[in-house]
Amino acid sequence: MEANMQIFSTEIISPSSKTPDHLKKLQLSYLDQQAPPVYVPLIFFYQADELRGSISTNHVEISRQLKQSMSKALTSFYPLAGRIDHDNFVVDCNDNGATFIEARVCGKLMDVVQEPDIEKLKEYLPVDPTGGNIGDGTLVLVQVTYFDCGGIVLGMCFSHMLADFTSIMGFVNAWAATTRGESEFNQFTFDLASHFPPRDFLGSDFWQFFTSNKKLVTKRLVFDKEKCASLKRVASSPSGSTVKDPTRVEVVSALIWKNFIEVAKLNNLDAKKNFVAFNSVNLRPRTSPPHIMDNIFGNCFTTAIAFSGTTDVAKTDQSTRVEEFHDLISKLRMTFKSINDEYIKEAKNGGNYVKNLSSLVALILKGEVGWCSLTSWTRFPVYEVDYGWGTPIWFCTTAFALRNSAILVDNKCGDGIEAWVNMNQECIEMLETQIKLI
Template sequence: MAPPFYFPILLIYSASDVKAFGSGYNAVATMQYLISLEIIAVQLNQFKCGSLALGVCFSHKIIDGSTASSFLNAWAKASRGQGNENLIPKMEEAAMLFPPMKNFEIDLTRGMLGHKNIVTKKIIFSESNIFGLRKNIIYECSNFNISRVEAVTALMWKSSLEAAKASSGDGKFPTSKACHAVNIRNKMTPTLPKHSTGNLWHAGMSSMVEVKGELRLHDLVERVREAIKKIDGEYISKLHGVEFPNKIIAAFEGMKILALEKSIPFYSFTSWINFNFYEANFGWGKPTYVHTIGIPMENWAILMATRDGNGIEALLTLTTHDMTQLEQNPDFLNFASFDS
C-alpha cells in the first residue's frame, strides 16, 4: 500500500573505527547469497582511506522504515556473532490482520511524483535550537508537553506556507492540509511486536487550515498533534480486513484531488527518529553518518535523528521557488540551518 518506489539508506563507517574493529566479516556476501528477489539491494564500498559506505535499498511495497531498522540491526548483530538466536521476523501478523489485496492496480501517486521544478534540501535542527523553538511555542500556548517532532513539523509547515505565500505574489496564505505517517504497531490492542514486517503505518490527516489573519505556530502544532493522535487503538480496530487498504487509498486519492485538481498544497511528513539506524554495528563500530534521499514529491519531509540523537535532520522537498523563499526566511533560520 506504500508508494511504488524504493527508499535507500546509506550508512557511513569511519576509517578509524574500521581499523580498530577489523573488517573480517563477510556479511555482505552472506546477504547476497540469501536474497535474490527485487525487494532489497545491498552494496558495500570501501574507500582508499579505509572508510566504508554500506548502501541498502528497500522496496517500499513491502518494507517500511520500522521494518528496515529491525532488519539492519538484526543483520548487524548476527554479523558480530552476538545473540544465541537469530531474530525471526514476524511475517504473519500484518497479513492476518490486514490481508493483502489481489490485482491492486491503482496508481496512487500518478501526477504527484517526479516533478521537474522541485528541489530537496537537508535542514539541521540542533538540540539547542529545538529547545528554543519548543520554549517559544510553550510561551504562546502554555502547553508543556510539546514533542520535538511536533515542534519541528509545525515550523516546517508554517515556514513552507509563508514561502508559498511569498512565491504566489497575491499576498495570501494558501489553504492547506498536512499529514504525518504514524507507526501503528504500538497503537493497536494488543500491540504488535516492533519486528512485525510490512507497511504497518497509517496517515494521520490534519483538518483544513485556512489562514484569515495571523499564522500562529502553536495553532499548527495543535493540528499536527490532532492528526497523529487520531490514529489510536480505537481507530485501528476499525480497519481490519479490507478497510485498511481502503482507508489508505482514500487518503492518497484525497491528496491527489487537493493537490492536482483544487491546487491546495498538501504537506506530508514522516519521522524516522525512533528507528535507531545509528545502532547498526556490523563489527566496524557504529555509523558516523546515516543518510537517505528525498522523495521526488512536492511538499514532503523526512525527519531523522542526528548522530547524537538529540538533534533532527530533515530532508524537505519543495518547489524551487518556495525553497528559495524558505532559505531567506529569518524566522525559520532562527531555529534551522541549511546543510551545504
C-alpha cells in the same frame, strides 16, 4: 558519478536456504498497496579507526563476510529476496535475491561527512532513488564503498512497496548481528495482510502525481539541540497557546508545514484553499493489548492527516491567514493522538479510511487542497548499527522521489534533528532563513 568512484563488482545475493513451498506467495496488505513505488535510501558511514574487532580491514574479507551474512539474513527475511506481482497483490518469494555492489573511491571519508553534497551522496547508493520507480523489481540493493583512507560506506535502497522504516531497520539490524557472528535478533512475522486485507485503492495516476519529476530541491536542514529548544520556547510562549512540552518532531514538523503554507499563499495571493500535512504514523506501538504487532513486517503505518483549517475537505474557502506556529503544533498533536487502538480496529476494515483518503486525494489532484508529507525516523537505533567495525559516525538519507516531503532523522547525539526536505527552491530558501533567525 565522480571520476574517482569505481564500481568493480556486482553480484546477486540469494537466501542461504531455499524458501519453503508453502511460503512462496506472500499476500500484500492494503497498507502495502498505499505505499509509494519508490526506493527508500539509507547511507551509513564508518570511519577508518572504527574498523576493528572480528572483521579484518582487508576489503576482500569484509565483502565476503557481508555477502555471507546477508545471505543468511535473507533466509529470515525471505520476501526481500522475491519480486512483487502487482496484478495479484502478492510477493513471489522466489529467492531471486538482492543486489550487492562493491565500489572504491579515492579520498577521505571525513570530507564527505563534514561537507555533504546531496547529489554526490547519491553516488554511494546502488540506484538513484529519485527515479520514481523500482526498476527491474529488485526489492533490496546494497552498495559497499571502500575509501583509500580505510573508511567504509554502506548505501542501501529498499522498495517502499514492501517495507516501512521499522521493517527495513529490522533487516539491517539482523544483517549486522549476523555479520558480528550472532544468531539472536528480532524475528519478524509476515502476516500484515491478515490484519489489513488488500483492497481496491486509489487510481493509477495517484503516485504519478506525488512523484512528479518537476524541478525540486533537496536540502539537509540541521536543527541542533539549541535550535530545537528555541522552537519549543516559541511554541509554548504565545498567549492562548495550549501546547505543553512540545517534542522536537512536533516543532520541526510544524515549522516546515508553516513555511510550506506561507510560500504557497505568497505564490497565489487569492488562494483560500486548505493545506494538509500527511504524517506517517507507525501502528505497531499503538495497539491494545500492547506489543501484539511489534514485530510484524511490512508497511504497518497509516497516513494521519492534519488540516490547517477545517477538517471538512470539501470546504476550500479558507482564509488566506496562515495559522500560528503553536496552532499547527496542536493540530499535529491531535492528529497523532487520534491514531489509537479504536482507530486501528476501524482501519482494519479499511472502508472509511480508504474512502476518506481517496476523497482527499481527488481534491489534491484537482488543485483544490495543498499538501506536504512529513515522516519521522527519529528514535530508531540507526547509530547502533554495528557490523563488527563499531557504530557509524553518520547516518543519512538523500534526495528522494516524493515531492513536498520531509524526512526527520536524529543527529549523532540524539538531541537534534536533521531534516531532509524535498520542496521547491522558494520554500527551501524561506526555511533556511527561518533557521538562521531561531
